[in-house]
Amino acid sequence: MILRRPVFWLILVFAALMAFIPFHANDVSMREDLILVALAVILASNLNLMIGYTGYVNFGHIVFYGLGGYVGLYLATVRNWNLVLAALAAGLVVSLFALALGMGILRLRGAYFALATIGVLLAVQSFVANFDPWGRSTGMYVDFSAYQRLGGARHALWMTYFLVIGVMALSMILSLGIKISKFGLGLFAIREDEDAAVVLGVNTTVFKAIIYSVSAFLPAVAGALMFYKNGMIDPSIAFEFMLSLEGIVMLMLGGKGTVVGAALGGGLYEKLRSYLLTSPKLSNFQLVIAGALLLLVVLFAPGGLIGWLYRLVPRARKVIE
Amino acid sequence: MSGILASMIDGLLIGSVYGLAAMGLSLIWGVMDVINLTHGSVIALGMFGMYILFAAFPVNAYFLLLPILAAGLLLGLVIYWISVHWVIGRSQLSSLLSTFAVNMMIIGIGTAIWSTSPYNVNFTLRGFTVGDYTFTGNHIAAATAAVIIALALELFLYRTRPGKAIRAVADNREAAELMGISSTMVLALAFAIGIALAASSGALVSTLFPFTILSGAGYQMKSFVVTVLAGLGKPLGALAAGVLLGLLEGAVTPFIAVSWIPLIEFGLFVVVLVAFPKGIFTRATA
Numbered sequence: 001m002i003l004r005r006p007v008f009w010l011i012l013v014f015a016a017l018m019a020f021i022p023f024h025a026n027d028v029s030m031r032e033d034l035i036l037v038a039l040a041v042i043l044a045s046n047l048n049l050m051i052g053y054t055g056y057v058n059f060g061h062i063v064f065y066g067l068g069g070y071v072g073l074y075l076a077t078v079r080n081w082n083l084v085l086a087a088l089a090a091g092l093v094v095s096l097f098a099l100a101l102g103m104g105i106l107r108l109r110g111a112y113f114a115l116a117t118i119g120v121l122l123a124v125q126s127f128v129a130n131f132d133p134w135g136r137s138t139g140m141y142v143d144f145s146a147y148q149r150l151g152g153a154r155h156a157l158w159m160t161y162f163l164v165i166g167v168m169a170l171s172m173i174l175s176l177g178i179k180i181s182k183f184g185l186g187l188f189a190i191r192e193d194e195d196a197a198v199v200l201g202v203n204t205t206v207f208k209a210i211i212y213s214v215s216a217f218l219p220a221v222a223g224a225l226m227f228y229k230n231g232m233i234d235p236s237i238a239f240e241f242m243l244s245l246e247g248i249v250m251l252m253l254g255g256k257g258t259v260v261g262a263a264l265g266g267g268l269y270e271k272l273r274s275y276l277l278t279s280p281k282l283s284n285f286q287l288v289i290a291g292a293l294l295l296l297v298v299l300f301a302p303g304g305l306i307g308w309l310y311r312l313v314p315r316a317r318k319v320i321e
Numbered sequence: 322m323s324g325i326l327a328s329m330i331d332g333l334l335i336g337s338v339y340g341l342a343a344m345g346l347s348l349i350w351g352v353m354d355v356i357n358l359t360h361g362s363v364i365a366l367g368m369f370g371m372y373i374l375f376a377a378f379p380v381n382a383y384f385l386l387l388p389i390l391a392a393g394l395l396l397g398l399v400i401y402w403i404s405v406h407w408v409i410g411r412s413q414l415s416s417l418l419s420t421f422a423v424n425m426m427i428i429g430i431g432t433a434i435w436s437t438s439p440y441n442v443n444f445t446l447r448g449f450t451v452g453d454y455t456f457t458g459n460h461i462a463a464a465t466a467a468v469i470i471a472l473a474l475e476l477f478l479y480r481t482r483p484g485k486a487i488r489a490v491a492d493n494r495e496a497a498e499l500m501g502i503s504s505t506m507v508l509a510l511a512f513a514i515g516i517a518l519a520a521s522s523g524a525l526v527s528t529l530f531p532f533t534i535l536s537g538a539g540y541q542m543k544s545f546v547v548t549v550l551a552g553l554g555k556p557l558g559a560l561a562a563g564v565l566l567g568l569l570e571g572a573v574t575p576f577i578a579v580s581w582i583p584l585i586e587f588g589l590f591v592v593v594l595v596a597f598p599k600g601i602f603t604r605a606t607a
Contacts, residue, residue, distance in 0.1 A: 057418075072386075104595050108595060111417060114417060115590075116590075116594050116595070119590040123583070123587035123590075123591065124584075125494050126583035126584040244592075245425070252418065272567055285433060287428055287429030288425070291423065294422035294425065295403070295404065297428070298422060
């Protein structure tokens with residue numbers, strides 16, 4: 001049972017604190033910092049389902065976030081849908097898209113799949129940049145009056161913040177739920193040895209397509225919320241390859257394959273990045289430092305921070321999953 | 322009609338440069354099963370290498386390819402030692418991520434030095450004119466240089482001892498080691514040659530188009546497309562597939578907006594990857 005896992009309650013407490021503290025202090029700049037942390041956790045956690053659990057590297061994970069943003073914004077502004085409904089619909093549409101796509105490209109294994117994901121990202125980006133209803137390369141804007149329906153811009157911003165925190169908590173709970181399920185065991189079997197998994201009766205094609213599709217849902221919802229909050233979207237910010245890659249750095253840093261590791265890596269990396277970007281001396285070297293960090297982790301600590309903790313305190317495995 | 326022909330000839334010339342870039346990727350991939358994600362940033366370094374050398378020695382830019390090839394070999398050894406040597410034998414994910422990490426570092430340092438604004442190498446060879454169309458000398462010279470380098474690599478791989486050792490290791494590393502070939506040396510050499518090819522293709526591109534430190538990424542993607550089209554470990558196949566891609570670009574350019582080309586290329590890439598995982602020159606044997 002998921003309710004008997006200490007991590008489950010930890011996630012809830014963590015999310016509640018993240019929602020409550022900036023609201024109580026009415027601190028808008030803290031809220032803007034934390035929403036980026038929450039986004040990093042969402043992206044890293046869902047990427048973990050592919051890289052950490054199933055062993056398939058997805059370089060183009062951000063495509064789900066961007067497409068979710070586009071579908072959500074289109075429904076919420078052009079079609080005047082309720083924001084929550086629009087975000088959920090965006091998640092659903094993008095998941096279905098991922099399912100159909102996954103059936104095709106998941107026939108590829110290992111590095112070939114990884115390359116195909118780059119191709120998918122760039123193909124989708126250039127399609128959207130030429131797609132008229134979505135404003136081609138100039139993108140779409142949220143009309144300011146749209147916020148009025150949510151009780152004014154100020155209220156709308158807080159509401160999207162709480163929703164994003166909710167999506168973050170759901171991402172982590174989803175990771176935990178899959179990890180302790182039979183489905184999760186099937187994924188781990190695919191990661192360890194796909195041929196052996198087939199022999200043992202795991203329907204690998206279906207498992208892989210499902211997890212690919214599931215890993216698309218919450219990032220797409222988050223995309224709809226984030227771009228609604230930001231008020232605009234265009235192909236270069238929606239499908240930022242860099243962000244896709246930074247998701248991998250976050251995951252490796254925290255520890256792939258663990259629920260807490262993905263979140264920890266996401267949070268820490270986001271903090272590090274905002275520190276580097278605002279520091280006058282180091283702002284040019286954000287990429288260099290991120291790269292060096294990734295290299296060190298890959299070469300010397302493939303388990304990331306959580307893997308290191310496991311080695312230090314083997315009993316931590318039971319609590320920190 | 323002659324417009325399409327001219328556009329296709331242009332595509333063919335540029336395609337041979339794509340092919341050269343892809344040969345570097347294909348060699349490394351085929352020999353050591355490493356997908357070298359520093360490829361794009363090395364192509365960009367080749368462009369800036371040409372820019373710096375040409376600024377210092379304003380001779381015929383195509384002679385400067387020799388020092389760039391040599392520097393590429395050295396750079397390749399360094400990158401090999403930093404990112405690849407330690408993960409040989411580990412899962413493909415490790416080398417994918419470690420070369421990617423080095424890619425981020427190169428791009429980061431490059432951005433700090435040159436920012437992301439465009440540069441160009443101001444060197445023009447006289448071309449010739451047929452009817453309404455002019456073929457620039459640079460395109461012809463770049464294509465010729467690419468073909469010469471490709472043929473030299475082919476000769477090296479098939480006619481010299483180190484070249485044969487590389488092919489032996491690619492074929493079966495353990496058997497090659499039993500024959501007394503030091504596989505570490507061979508892997509380092511193959512990686513260095515791959516990087517030198519990438520750098521030289523970047524240098525050739527820099528004589529054709531303006532470039533930024535980020536330009537390499539686009540050529541890296543084209544290299545993936547070409548490598549996948551050609552199948553692994555076939556240097557001349559990569560050259561041919563590069564020419565094919567160039568021809569395709571040239572053939573569609575007159576008809577559709579340039580902004581659609583990436584969609585066609587990457588769509589083609591994904592489709593070929595799924596439908597012909599061994600390349601279009603190999604008959605699929607499931």
